[in-house]
Amino acid sequence: MSGLFKSSIGKKLIMSVTGLCLVLFLLFHMSMNLVAIFSGEAYNKVCEFLGTNWYALAGTAVLAVGFLLHIVYAFILTIQNRRARGNVRYAYSVRPKMVEWASQNMLILGIIVLVGLGLHFSHFWYKMMFAELVGAEHQFGPTDGAAWLQFYFSQPVIVVLYLVWFVAIWFHLTHGFWSAIQTIGWNNLVWMSRIQKISTIFATIICLGFAAVVITFFVKSLCCCAA
Amino acid sequence: MKVTLKVWRQANAKAKGEFVTYKDVETTPDTSFLETLDILNESLVERGEEPITFDHDCREGICGMCSLYINGHPHGPATKATTCQLYMRRFKDGETITVEPWRSAGFPVIKDLMVDRSAYDKIQQAGGYVSFNCGGAPDANALPISKEKADLAMDAATCIGCGACAAACKNGSAMLFVSAKISQFALLPQGRPEAARRARAMVAKMDELGFGNCTNTRACEAECPKGISITNIARMNREFLKAKFKD
Numbered sequence: 065m066s067g068l069f070k071s072s073i074g075k076k077l078i079m080s081v082t083g084l085c086l087v088l089f090l091l092f093h094m095s096m097n098l099v100a101i102f103s104g105e106a107y108n109k110v111c112e113f114l115g116t117n118w119y120a121l122a123g124t125a126v127l128a129v130g131f132l133l134h135i136v137y138a139f140i141l142t143i144q145n146r147r148a149r150g151n152v153r154y155a156y157s158v159r160p161k162m163v164e165w166a167s168q169n170m171l172i173l174g175i176i177v178l179v180g181l182g183l184h185f186s187h188f189w190y191k192m193m194f195a196e197l198v199g200a201e202h203q204f205g206p207t208d209g210a211a212w213l214q215f216y217f218s219q220p221v222i223v224v225l226y227l228v229w230f231v232a233i234w235f236h237l238t239h240g241f242w243s244a245i246q247t248i249g250w251n252n253l254v255w256m257s258r259i260q261k262i263s264t265i266f267a268t269i270i271c272l273g274f275a276a277v278v279i280t281f282f283v284k285s286l287c288c289c290a291a
Numbered sequence: 292m293k294v295t296l297k298v299w300r301q302a303n304a305k306a307k308g309e310f311v312t313y314k315d316v317e318t319t320p321d322t323s324f325l326e327t328l329d330i331l332n333e334s335l336v337e338r339g340e341e342p343i344t345f346d347h348d349c350r351e352g353i354c355g356m357c358s359l360y361i362n363g364h365p366h367g368p369a370t371k372a373t374t375c376q377l378y379m380r381r382f383k384d385g386e387t388i389t390v391e392p393w394r395s396a397g398f399p400v401i402k403d404l405m406v407d408r409s410a411y412d413k414i415q416q417a418g419g420y421v422s423f424n425c426g427g428a429p430d431a432n433a434l435p436i437s438k439e440k441a442d443l444a445m446d447a448a449t450c451i452g453c454g455a456c457a458a459a460c461k462n463g464s465a466m467l468f469v470s471a472k473i474s475q476f477a478l479l480p481q482g483r484p485e486a487a488r489r490a491r492a493m494v495a496k497m498d499e500l501g502f503g504n505c506t507n508t509r510a511c512e513a514e515c516p517k518g519i520s521i522t523n524i525a526r527m528n529r530e531f532l533k534a535k536f537k538d
């Protein structure tokens with residue numbers, strides 16, 4: 065494997081593998097969230113289980129490393145790509161029809177995802193997993209996930225911010241998922257359009273799942289106010 | 292018909308270039324784009340001006356020399372055609388056509404529209420060949436090759452190394468070219484014995500020359516005059532990773 069990670073393809077492989085891990089995590093996170101739509105109690109059980117679970121904590125740490133690598137290599141590759149592109153740009157350029165918009169804007173989409181993640185961490189992770197670890201006190205307990213969901217998602221501004229965030233994640237995933245598979249080398253003429261479709265369907269399921277929870281809690285808050 | 296040509300002029304590699312507009316260039320719909328440039332050049336020579344330098348050779352879509360970026364597309368607006376196969380009927384009477392050289396750090400401008408594409412030759416020389424002597428032509432049936440493989444290898448081999456892929460790529464990546472050259476050999480039994488060495492050497496050369504990293508935008512595939520598929524890049528990655536994991 066000598067020099068693998070110094071090569072262009074090696075660095076792209078790091079992006080792909082870490083990206084796929086993050087995709088898997090999103091799937092898991094989204095499925096977990098869906099529980100909250102059906103039962104706040106059951107959702108709190110899940111929070112309780114994961115909050116005090118050292119395996120979950122270790123998983124979070126591994127994920128954090130993967131996430132960091134994904135970001136660092138995104139910047140390394142982008143800097144190299146800009147240099148390879150050169151300083152003089154075309155005066156007249158057109159995006160060919162088959163080129164997806166997301167594919168040319170992955171870095172900016174990634175940055176939006178990262179900013180959204182900061183917000184999300186300050187809302188949930190800091191008040192739940194982190195609070196439990198250090199024993200901090202906030203208005204709701206660290207395992208009362210349902211209360212936190214209700215608290216944040218009854219605020220329209222936060223709801224809109226989260227929905228915008230999901231749209232950015234959707235765009236990032238529609239390209240990122242199939243692109244990772246292509247880079248690893250699992251692609252051929254037959255699977256080309258299939259993996260692109262799978263990628264779009266997958267991104268849509270993930271983002272709709274997340275959005276469903278936010279919207280459900282927002283609607284609930286409206287109903288409560290009306291009552 | 293008459294067209295206005297807005298052409299990039301640059302005296303040499305170091306000089307600062309600029310667009311020069313040539314109004315009312317007289318041509319016909321059945322004239323090729325390069326012939327229209329020839330017509331313009333003749334009038335420039337008559338007027339005692341420096342003619343426009345641009346690369347071309349075969350003028351039939353096989354040598355890959357005619358590297359022009361026309362109205363936002365490498366090789367112009369026609370799909371699966373080189374600049375030399377582009378005819379003026381693709382444009383409207385009176386249209387302004389912008390002509391630029393390839394813009395990629397890997398292809399520095401030499402003069403006007405001519406760029407130095409020798410980087411692709413260097414990558415090819417690093418491993419894009421079969422290095423054993425094969426003697427006389429062997430019996431055609433001695434080495435069976437499936438129809439699918441033969442077709443894929445042939446499709447990859449249609450790459451003419453014109454550089455449109457890197458020119459179209461926002462990352463200045465040469466991966467479509469390199470992957471086509473790796474694939475045309477990797478798919479055939481004659482190319483297998485050296486497949487790992489070839490993938491390693493050609494990718495290393497491509498990196499060394501400073502080409503960018505593919506992000507799968509597929510712009511190269513859309514603009515390639517030979518319609519080379521990015522599934523070749525997946526194959527190159529497989530070949531390269533397989534070789535590297537064994538190292």
Ligand code: FES
Pocket residue numbers: 346347348349350351352353354355356357373374375376
């Ligand atoms: S001049 Fe040979 S391909 Fe255009």
